[in-house]
Amino acid sequence: MAAVQLAKKAVTVPPTVRTLASGVPVAPLIDLKVRAPAGHGHEHGHGHAPRSDLPARWATKVSRSSSLGLYNKSYTAAPVTGVFQKSLMHTSAVARDAPQVPDFSKYQAKDESRNRGLAYFMIGSLGLLSASVAKSTVTEFLATMSASADVLAMARVEVDLAAIPEGKNVIIKWRGKPVFIRHRTQDEIEEARNTDWKSLRDPESDEQRTKKPEWLVMLGVCTHLGCVPIGEAGDYGGWFCPCHGSHYDISGRIRKGPAPLNLEVPQYDINEADGKLVIG
Template sequence: MAISQAVKKAVTLAPTVRTLPSGVPVAPLLNLAARPAHHDDHGHGGAGPRVDTPPRWSSGVSRTSSGLVSKTFTTISPSLYQPHRLLHTSVAVKEAPEVPDFSHYRANNNESHRALSYFMVGGLGVLSASVAKSSVSEFLQTMAASADVLALAKVEVDLTSIPEGKNVIIKWRGKPVFIRHRTPDEIQEARTIDWKTLRDPQPDEARVKKPEWLVMLGVCTHLGCVPIGEAGDFGGWFCPCHGSHYDISGRIRKGPAPLNLDVPQYEFNEVDGKLVVG
């Protein structure tokens, strides 16, 4: 919407002692004389506005008790833009800064920098994977067994203290271990049986490292009970909980147990005559 504003300016002339012969005070730079009429040399002029008095829009003079007053009226064009008045007291409102030109920083050929970009991405990926692996390894080491627990991971048994035909039960990692010093007849009985017809087929040679020494975990493969030695229908071990019968080689022969008694990892110390379980 166009806005028209008028500016009114008043100038007060201070009284002076200098006067004209007619008694009018002298006002420097103030033209009080009548303007002569313009004359058209070609005779095309017509009746127009009077020029012997100044136009009211340009100036006006009045006399007051304090002196002469000159008034000027100016009309502002409606199309003139009036900026909004801001709340701050800055002298001038600066325009928004121009965006700098970064074109001279751009690469001329993007293909030449692609290998560097791939190298940086790959290097950061390898570094991140290494840090993640190290963190996981450190975390898992905190959950590993301590030194005193690892010291109990192996158990030594003096074989010279076990007579022939007898059983010894030791504890290894919280589980019972059966050690049987077998007689020659027991060895022959264990190897003459047709092991291929058993529930869990396994030859006696695969269950022992020395024929006279049988080492097994004393845990029933049915529900984890502890079988009784030198008992059962086959002269080996018998589980009274559910009636599983094992032979002299620890193989299941009767009952609900699905598998043979497990054989742990063990070694023989020939120098000291000991058995090392674990």
């Protein structure tokens, strides 16, 4: 009878899972609490506990045949590192590897006050930048609302008073409206100032309406409905509105007709040194 020799070979299988720096495997499907099976003869009176004289083995796969009723287990052996670390991994959770979090300790600020100062600097810089942008935006917005160059040119009008003879009227255009400039005679001044102005519809003295007695400056717009009155006409020697029959005296005060107010006096100045009348 031929002798049959049985040869038993030991095969060391390297770990097939990731490990930590300490050598402990990182695999959620591995149960590190697997105990040695009871009754295999190696308890040495210590109960059910992992063996200390053999490399640790972990069951990685268990399959059962429904037809034969057999079980098949697969084991994985890993070398002992000598470092013990309690593992809380179990197979009841979803099988996912734990993410590896990088170490940012070398980027942390060593001085807390320096880190706070940097934060204040960054906040202040952003605030200053935001204020500059806001100022620029508001300035540009207001610039779009300002008057154009042609409107500003019409805002002030200069008139040479030497070109207006005594007893004559001049009509100029200012801000789209006619302006009456009258060089009054001495008789016209006395007539305007001798009138009982307190009894008029719109009481106003001639002194209040003129800065110099000989110069009368008014807007040539009737206060009734905005028509342009005619100069040196009417019952009082001043202005007459042909639209609805309003009469103004030589001081531009309403004396007769439907107009409720006197002719408006605009803002003006008289430069006696240059002989200029500046309106606006």
